[in-house]
Amino acid sequence: xxxxxxxxxxxxxxxxxxxDAELARVRDPLPRHDPPPRAAQAQRxxxxxxIERDRLDYTIAELSGAHYxxxxxxxxxxxxxxxxxxxxxxxxxxxLAAGAAxxxxxxxxxxxxxxxRVGTRVRGLLPxxxxxxxxxxxxxxxxxxxGLALAGLPLLLQHQRAADTSNAARFGAxxxxxxxxxxxxxxxxxxxxxxxxEHDRRSDAIRADIGRMLLRLDDLERHAALLxxxxxxLETRTDASAREAIELRHQVNAANHWVAxxxxxxxxxxxxxxxxRERADALLASIEPDPEESAARSARYADWSAQLAxxxxxxxxxxxxxxxxxxxxxxxxxxxxxxxxxxDNAAWVARAQARGIAITLENPMTALSRLADAQLGGLTLxxxxxxVGTTALASLLAEARRTLKPGGWLLARDLDAAQAAGIPASxxxxxxxxxxxxxxxxxxxxxxxxxxxxxxxxxxxxx
Amino acid sequence: MLVPGLAPHDAVSxxxxxxxxxxxxxxxxxxxxxxxxxxxxxxxxxxxxxxQWLRGPDDIVIYHCCDGWDFPLAxxxxxxxxxxxxxxxxxxxxxxxxxxxxYVDACARxxxxxxxxxxxxxxxxxxxxxxxxxDFTSRGVDPARCAVLPPFHQVEQLCGLxxxxxxxxxxxxxxxxVGRLAPNKGHLALIDALAALKQRxxxxxxxxxxxxDPNLFQYGEAIHARLHERGVEAETLxxxxxxxxxxxxxYERADALVMLSEHEGFCVxxxxxxxxxxxxxxxxxxxxxxTLGDAGLLFEASDPHLIAxxxxxxxxxxxxxxxxxxxxxxxxxxMFSPAVLERDLRSVMQRFAA
Numbered sequence: 001x002x003x004x005x006x007x008x009x010x011x012x013x014x015x016x017x018x019x020d021a022e023l024a025r026v027r028d029p030l031p032r033h034d035p036p037p038r039a040a041q042a043q044r045x046x047x048x049x050x051i052e053r054d055r056l057d058y059t060i061a062e063l064s065g066a067h068y069x070x071x072x073x074x075x076x077x078x079x080x081x082x083x084x085x086x087x088x089x090x091x092x093x094x095x096l097a098a099g100a101a102x103x104x105x106x107x108x109x110x111x112x113x114x115x116x117r118v119g120t121r122v123r124g125l126l127p128x129x130x131x132x133x134x135x136x137x138x139x140x141x142x143x144x145x146x147g148l149a150l151a152g153l154p155l156l157l158q159h160q161r162a163a164d165t166s167n168a169a170r171f172g173a174x175x176x177x178x179x180x181x182x183x184x185x186x187x188x189x190x191x192x193x194x195x196x197x198e199h200d201r202r203s204d205a206i207r208a209d210i211g212r213m214l215l216r217l218d219d220l221e222r223h224a225a226l227l228x229x230x231x232x233x234l235e236t237r238t239d240a241s242a243r244e245a246i247e248l249r250h251q252v253n254a255a256n257h258w259v260a261x262x263x264x265x266x267x268x269x270x271x272x273x274x275x276x277r278e279r280a281d282a283l284l285a286s287i288e289p290d291p292e293e294s295a296a297r298s299a300r301y302a303d304w305s306a307q308l309a310x311x312x313x314x315x316x317x318x319x320x321x322x323x324x325x326x327x328x329x330x331x332x333x334x335x336x337x338x339x340x341x342x343x344d345n346a347a348w349v350a351r352a353q354a355r356g357i358a359i360t361l362e363n364p365m366t367a368l369s370r371l372a373d374a375q376l377g378g379l380t381l382x383x384x385x386x387x388v389g390t391t392a393l394a395s396l397l398a399e400a401r402r403t404l405k406p407g408g409w410l411l412a413r414d415l416d417a418a419q420a421a422g423i424p425a426s427x428x429x430x431x432x433x434x435x436x437x438x439x440x441x442x443x444x445x446x447x448x449x450x451x452x453x454x455x456x457x458x459x460x461x462x463x
Numbered sequence: 464m465l466v467p468g469l470a471p472h473d474a475v476s477x478x479x480x481x482x483x484x485x486x487x488x489x490x491x492x493x494x495x496x497x498x499x500x501x502x503x504x505x506x507x508x509x510x511x512x513x514x515q516w517l518r519g520p521d522d523i524v525i526y527h528c529c530d531g532w533d534f535p536l537a538x539x540x541x542x543x544x545x546x547x548x549x550x551x552x553x554x555x556x557x558x559x560x561x562x563x564x565x566y567v568d569a570c571a572r573x574x575x576x577x578x579x580x581x582x583x584x585x586x587x588x589x590x591x592x593x594x595x596x597x598d599f600t601s602r603g604v605d606p607a608r609c610a611v612l613p614p615f616h617q618v619e620q621l622c623g624l625x626x627x628x629x630x631x632x633x634x635x636x637x638x639x640x641v642g643r644l645a646p647n648k649g650h651l652a653l654i655d656a657l658a659a660l661k662q663r664x665x666x667x668x669x670x671x672x673x674x675x676d677p678n679l680f681q682y683g684e685a686i687h688a689r690l691h692e693r694g695v696e697a698e699t700l701x702x703x704x705x706x707x708x709x710x711x712x713x714y715e716r717a718d719a720l721v722m723l724s725e726h727e728g729f730c731v732x733x734x735x736x737x738x739x740x741x742x743x744x745x746x747x748x749x750x751x752x753x754t755l756g757d758a759g760l761l762f763e764a765s766d767p768h769l770i771a772x773x774x775x776x777x778x779x780x781x782x783x784x785x786x787x788x789x790x791x792x793x794x795x796x797x798m799f800s801p802a803v804l805e806r807d808l809r810s811v812m813q814r815f816a817a
Contacts, residue, residue, distance in 0.1 A: 014773075
């Protein structure tokens with residue numbers, strides 16, 4: 001397989017790393033420390049640990065290798081098959097400290113009553129134990145001790161030299177360990193000092209933070225007090241507003257009741273007015289006309305209708321405002337004029353409609369508003385129209401001009417009847433009416449005399 | 464999308480949300496169903512309602528498989544929708560044998576379900592890595608129904624964070640391990656490697672970023688015992704509550720990410736290190752060789768002296784460091800960048816277009 005230079009470099013590096021690792025594995029085995037305290041506790045020997053209950057044969061060398069308390073512990077476990085009790089261990093330890101031979105300690109245990117019951121055999125122990133005991137015999141023991149010492153002097157010197165070498169090595173190791181410990185302690189002290197400094201720094205920072213927080217807290221408390229004062233004022237105003245609102249609500253309710261009462265009264269008044277109007281209309285319609293007057297009216301209506309018919313185009317539509325009992329519409333129809341009327345007296349309308357006259361029940365003052373521009377060839381007005389105010393009359397005449405075709409005709413009949421109805425003289429004069437018509441855009445009107453009355457006829461200009 | 468749970472800084476959650484966003488960009492209607500969720504900006508629906516959405520073969524259910532959940536298996540057995548097993552791998556139970564019977568049972572249940580999923584002949588088995596797909600091909604699944612798609616991740620967001628190094632130790636060298644404290648992650652071997660490295664370079668330090676599940680407290684005690692045994696307690700920091708800014712700083716300051724994990728279905732920390740230019744030293748187990756490729760120092764053993772020698776070399780050799788950085792960035796851009804993952808997902812989903 002061909003590798004790129006980069007890959008080759010990487011493979012070479014990995015090979016070098018592997019070789020380096022092999023060297024390190026031999027040179028620096030991984031460190032192993034004692035298990036952590038929790039693990040050490042878990043591995044502590046139990047009561048029976050280290051006791052070989054079935055073994056009853058030892059050598060002195062096996063039992064004398066350890067020193068001091070470890071020696072005592074091992075001797076108890078081997079010879080008595082139990083851990084040492086405090087008193088027994090203390091006694092034997094004192095013997096060792098007083099210079100007794102290990103063989104004497106072993107013998108003490110082996111030939112104690114308990115040791116005899118166990119019966120452990122320690123090869124070569126009996127003569128040594130006996131010798132150790134003889135040395136304790138007064139006088140004889142002294143000389144025996146000296147003799148033994150002299151005999152063992154060469155071996156003792158050899159052991160002494162070995163011990164010196166061993167001790168020197170151990171002292172050296174201990175010194176090294178002490179130096180390491182001192183360095184570790186110094187490092188720990190330095191770390192402790194650094195931590196202390198860091199602790200002080202952080203404590204200072206925390207104290208500063210606390211100081212700032214306390215200041216901030218004071219600010220907040222001041223703001224809270226200020227807000228509390230403002231809140232008190234607001235609460236007072238809110239209470240006053242609430243009381244005012246309650247009072248206002250009572251007033252509004254009272255006004256509502258009052259308005260409702262007025263509305264009821266107005267409804268009653270309207271009902272009364274309507275009834276009164278109906279009675280008046282009925283009364284008016286029930287009045288039988290004077291026969292002479294009726295004949296005269298028919299004569300002048302026939303005359304005026306004939307004159308109007310001469311002016312109108314053929315089949316031109318005509319509308320009459322205030323048709324009363326429909327006599328005028330009948331006269332127009334007699335001369336071939338197609339006319340409709342508007343009347344607000346229901347009794348008259350009913351009577352006229354019963355006779356087949358085209359008349360509708362509506363207010364003559366507003367009837368023109370539903371007609372289109374230039375729809376009519378002619379428009380006729382009853383004397384009652386002139387009884388309205390000047391402003392309303394001007395509006396009506398403007399509507400009349402709008403609804404008439406150019407060249408169309410407006411006829412105002414029975415002007416004398418209007419005067420007899422009590423209409424003010426200033427508005428009832430022919431000149432005043434002529435002026436109103438001209439002001440509304442009509443050509444100057446012409447007077448049409450008739451039997452028992454007068455009429456005015458005016459034309460909307462053709463252009 | 465059907466997933467056991469969603470949480471921040473979780474690899475499976477990041478993959479779920481990344482796939483969801485990409486599929487939505489392509490005009491698909493995607494809903495996420497999970498047993499529980501916290502800290503994610505996504506409406507979550509209850510798994511019990513998923514069948515209201517699965518009307519027929521025009522719909523697809525993607526199950527993110529990472530443990531032994533019975534509901535998806537029952538759903539896959541009865542639904543008419545097309546089924547995708549998005550497999551993130553399940554740690555073999557033997558790793559937890561000494562530490563947690565609960566983990567052993569859960570992992571064993573999950574791995575036992577793999578046989579059932581393989582027998583269902585689902586429309587697609589989508590693994591994070593070829594190593595994951597082997598779990599299905601070894602169970603007789605047709606390789607034509609298998610595909611590899613590395614998981615969507617949050618590496619770009621990590622790169623965009625402002626590093627916060629206040630809790631990150633200095634070391635010469637500093638070794639970094641990112642991953643939860645779990646028996647398969649190789650922390651004990653890493654501690655041994657640190658001890659070996661300390662004999663060469665006393666200023667060496669180890670930073671481990673990852674949490675310990677309280678159910679694995681015995682494993683945590685074993686880690687502390689090993690630290691004590693090797694005499695490297697003072698040289699090691701186990702950071703269990705690191706945030707993104709601190710993780711970013713750890714990658715920046717570390718001489719190497721040392722990954723001695725014995726089982727990984729993909730190993731997202733590797734691509735984080737690649738993207739951020741941190742050299743990688745790794746043990747060639749499970750999916751790690753595929754993910755790392757030639758972008759790191761990969762060894763067939765997690766021998767402490769070998770790893771220590773590699774770390775010492777990376778620390779001392781600037782040319783090697785730069786080479787590893789370049790390789791890492793190039794591999795990330797070529798295989799694991801978001802644009803590549805979106806392209807690969809669209810390519811995989813093309814098989815459903817017809």
